[in-house]
Amino acid sequence: MVATYDAKTDYKVIGSTPIRHDGMDKVTGRAIFGADVKAPGLIWGDLLRSPHAHARIKSIDTSTAEAMDGVFAVLTHADFPQADDKSIDAGEGTVNLRRGQTNVMADGKVHYKGHVVAAVAATDRNTAREAARLIKVDYEVLPAISDVDTAMAAGAPAILDGLVGDHLGQKVENTNVARVFRHEFGDVDDAFANSDLVIERTVSMSMVHQGYIEPHNATAIWAQDGNLTVWSSTQGSFGVRSQTAGLLHIPESKIKVNYVEIGGGFGGKTVAYLAPVAALLSRKSGGRPVKLVMDRQSVFEASGPAPGGKIRMKIGVNKDGKITAADTDLILEAGGYPGSAVGAAATCVFACYNLPSSRITGYDVLVNKPKSAAYRAPGSPQASFAIETVIDEICDACGFDKIQFRLDNAAHEGTRRGDGVQFARVGLEECLTAAKESDHWNSPLGDAPAGKSRGRGLATAYWMNGGGKSTCDLMLQDDGTVMMNEGSADIGGTRTSIAMQAAEVLGIPVEDFHPSIPDTDSIGFTGVTGGSRTTYTTGMAAYNAAHKLITELQHRVADLWETEVDNVSFADGTFSANGDSIGIQNLAGKLDPTGGPATATASVNLAEAGNAYGVHICDVEVDLATGKTDVVRYTAIQDVGKAVHPQYAEGQIQGGAAQGIGWALNEEYFINSAGEMANRSFLDYRMPTPLDLPMIDTIMVEVPNPLHPYGVRGVGEVPICPPLSAATQAVKNAVGKPFYELPVKPGRILEAQNGI
Amino acid sequence: MHPFAYVAPGTIDEAVAVLNEHGDRARPMAGGTDLIVKARANAWELDAVVDIKNIPELMSLSDNGDGLSIGAGVPCYQVYGNSDIAAGYPGIIDGASIIGGIQIQSRAGLGGNLCNAAPSADGICPLIVHSAVAKITNASGTREVAVEDFCTGPSQTVLNTGDLLVSIEVPKPAANSGAAYTRFTPRNEMDIAVAGVGVMVVLDSSGQNFESARIALSAVGPTPILASAAGDSLAGKPVNDETIAAAAALARDAASPITDMRGTVEQRKQLVEVLTGRMINKAVERARG
Ligand SMILES: Cc1cc2nc3c(=O)[nH]c(=O)nc-3n(C[C@H](O)[C@H](O)[C@H](O)COP(=O)(O)OP(=O)(O)OC[C@H]3O[C@@H](n4cnc5c(N)ncnc54)[C@H](O)[C@@H]3O)c2cc1C
DSSP states (O other): OOOOOOOOSOOSSTTOOOOOTTHHHHHHTOSOBGGGOOOTTOEEEEEEEOSSSSEEEEEEEOHHHHHSTTEEEEEOGGGSOOOOSOEEEOSSSEEEHHHHHHHHSOSSEEOSTTOEEEEEEESSHHHHHHHHHTOEEEEEEOOOOOSHHHHHSTTOOOSSTTOEEEETTEEEESOSEEEEEEEEESOHHHHHHTOSEEEEEEEEEOOBOOOOSSOOEEEEEEOTTSOEEEEEOOSOHHHHHHHHHHHHTOOGGGEEEEOOBOSOOTTGGGSOSSHHHHHHHHHHTTTOOEEEEOOHHHHHHHSOOBOOEEEEEEEEEOTTSOEEEEEEEEEEEEESSSOOTHHHHHHHTTTTBOOSSEEEEEEEEEOSSOOOOOOSSTTHHHHHHHHHHHHHHHHHHHTOOHHHHHHHTBOOTTOBOTTSOBOOSOOHHHHHHHHHHSHHHHSOOOOOOTTEEEEEEEEEEEEOOOOEEEEEEEEEOTTSOEEEEEOSOOSSSHHHHHHHHHHHHHTOOGGGEEEEOOOTTSSOOOOOSOTTOHHHHHHHHHHHHHHHHHHHHHHHHHHHHTSOGGGOEEETTEEEETTEEEEHHHHGGGOGGGTSOEEEEEEEEESOOOOEEEEEEEEEEEETTTOOEEEEEEEEEEEOSSOSSHHHHHHHHHHHHHHHHHHHHTOOOOBOTTSOBTTOSTTTSOOOOGGGOOOEEEEEEOOOOTTSTTOOOOOSSGGGSHHHHHHHHHHHHHHSOOOOBSOOOHHHHHHHHHOO | OOOOEEEOOSSHHHHHHHHHHHGGGEEEESSOTTHHHHHHTTSOOOSEEEEOTTOGGGGOEEEOSSEEEEETTOBHHHHHHOHHHHHHOHHHHHHHTTSSOHHHHTTOBHHHHHHHTOTTOTTHHHHHHTTOEEEEEETTEEEEEEGGGTEEETTEESOOTTOEEEEEEEEOOOTTEEEEEEEEOSSSSSOOOSEEEEEEEEEOTTSSBEEEEEEEEESSSSSOEEOHHHHHTTTTOBSSHHHHHHHHHHHHHHOOOOOBTTBOHHHHHHHHHHHHHHHHHHHHHHHHO
16 A cells, blocks of 8 residues: 655755765765775786677687786686576666676677676786786677667577567567567557647667766675675665675675765666676685776776667647647667666656557667666656657647647646556646746747857656665664664765655754665665665655654653653654653653663655656757857756755756756767777767856756655656757757757757758 | 886986887877876887976977977966967967866876877967977987978877977967967867867958968868968958958868768868868957957
């Protein structure tokens, strides 16, 4: 059963903006990140990676590397135990253990450039690197498949040996299409036939990377007693534990994963690429601690980016401004192994609209690129780009107001999403109304200087947010402060936003909280920081733990005052009974005679999360002679449910918008004819810098989530989705030409204008 | 990365001796912003890196009235941080002040930029349009090479084993002259030129006619290109939209770009034409003062 709440409106702590507990350590450089981990006797690992995008490994000769001075261990796939052929949850997506194992170290075949083929451990990093270069691999190079069309063409060589595709329930061998699935309701074809206007377009986009600053890393000690200790930058220590256990075929209870600070993840740090390899290197090196750190090239070439692909989108509409039907084929790149975000894309694609009929067909397609992973609202940005491109054309073709049309067709409480799920209270209409009333929407574009042209775009998007399992422990100290343990990796200030939720219940200032994120032996299971689940779910655990602590303290007060517990009431941080009262922080020092320290722990497993919507408005100025686009004004409107810490919520929205703008205008995996990513550095992988973005204004709409006591909704992911189309439609508006391919980079703008 | 010896001699002779001893397995290092990146990427296997920043002649920056002498190891920030140089050579500053960001400019110099010989280098075109000369020394003496003749291909120069760039000599600009450089990048900083154009114009005393002009192009050929025909076309012509457009079209013809991840042939040719027009106008503005 799902509990529902009526959110309060008067808060003491929720909605304030205290400084984050980890702030000082982070700005002074004292915080410990994965690459900072030191251990006595530490040695270094290095990885040999495939220079080819697609090849069979004929032989591997490690003898020269093994003979080199300073080398402790050399590893190939032969050193791995047989993993089970089953899938486990990795937070945002699943990992099939057998394929996950060959993804961290190739078995007989390489599926993408940068695929790990062997590993070395040696006294120092340089020795390990030199030794890895001495490993001789004999490859039979195969043609690289770099896009979904080539992968799906008849007769295309199958990338994954033994893959049996599931195509709408049919088993298909010798294919690169791992899965085809469909959600359908209503008579879509009949509705199109009876529509006043039907527009159908196909859009495409390249793979893009999360671009987190901190590269993947892992340090492991596999002690002689069989206990394995790991430090690794991750969005979820428990995910590293379960994947490492699964890939190495050992019990999870033998593994302890220590929390280290994380320098960005955005979904990409949910996959354990290095920990299993560091662990095996440690065991082969006699239990020495082994450290592995990726360089940027490997992060680009061999960690998990967001899929590119192709989306066909067909929408019917009547003159009265109502959508009649929508039909889409979502064809996304899984990368070198099955498992793109196409499932989530299908969930999100039509979720902004209340549709009388729809058909969604999803294709999960292997290509010789890194295995894709989650990236902020996985699948939804691509889906939003496709539908919002066609909606914009419909509005232009019929003269519909772009906000009113969306309001007239907006999803609301009771609407069924394309996959059948029915919405509880959602805030899309409120976001659209806020956009309509915003200063931005009501301000003229302004004049561009000579030779330049301005344009405006608007787009909406959706993300379902996540629930799942989280744990929080509270320990009231004698001095009235609270030690708090919770299991969520802190990426965006969640130590504080979680503590704030317990602080609100207890009536204790959040500054008197000491939040910690312990190792996996020391806290109950907590899922990844991902899916926009953390403030909502771990916050709920903190809320529940705080209520348990109050109940416990009511018993203690009853003991102290020799009264019945039912007589003890609690409000605003104060316990009262029979005319006496005591503040909670005062009470803390008086607990010894009542049984000692007061603690409480709570774990939750939340089935549903409450949905998030965003509406973005983007103004650009395009230099018509060079194709250079500058974003000159940007407003992001979002239903945040309740902003626990408004600055952090705003920061999430601005960060998401910045990444989405980069995706729209410049970022791409530029794949050359050899199937290599040519632009594998931050110099050529053009993420926006601060000089490329205006201040991103935010309007936070608060439609309380009925599933959370404070009305909290996840905020971190949906803001990356609307910019793809908002920025593209702005460029279209500026130059008068539509764009169906991302990124809308300067060269494409010149091409569209001049036909060059 | 292959392990190498690091040496930091105090004189040119010592530096040249180490370079000769190791042949092509030794390299001079100025700011190191290209060298370290390439060594880490295993572009070279080096036995010795010769830091030149302890050699006084290579670290001096002076304007003796006849022109500017920029030591091979002088970092960009010193060039644009000198107000006399900034006022007298704004075209050179246009290049020096966009190489990387502040951290890079605190180390990187025009000498390293030239010796690295990237087709996209932002420092070289301004030197070419200023008719700058590279002063090179080795065990047998010193020679001078015009900057436009210095680069012979991507990462290739006229330097031979044992050669050391000492300085770049920039003649004093003529009266009524002006220079400017710009590049096109999709981003507003930390990016690499898709195409770049440097222009130097000398006007007559009325400021209405070109006496001469030099135009140089980056990132549109294997080396920075002196577009002589484009520059020469302006000599003796009035300053107006037609003469400028004609020169820009000739600059476009001089470009021989490739299509790669940074841009296409057509895009780069168009950029050369557009930027040439813009830079001629800017140089004229500066010449008129
Ligand atoms: C983040 C980043 C951003 C960058 N952005 C730009 C940019 O926007 N535009 C641009 O043009 N470049 C850019 N660069 C490249 C580089 O910074 C420049 O080319 C810089 O000018 C090189 O100067 P340096 O002093 O660091 O040279 P070094 O790296 O020290 O040397 C470069 C080359 O010159 C040789 N050399 C140095 N001194 C001598 C000498 N006295 N005699 C003979 N050979 C010598 C070296 O052996 C080496 O081959 C960037 C680099 C980085 C890392």
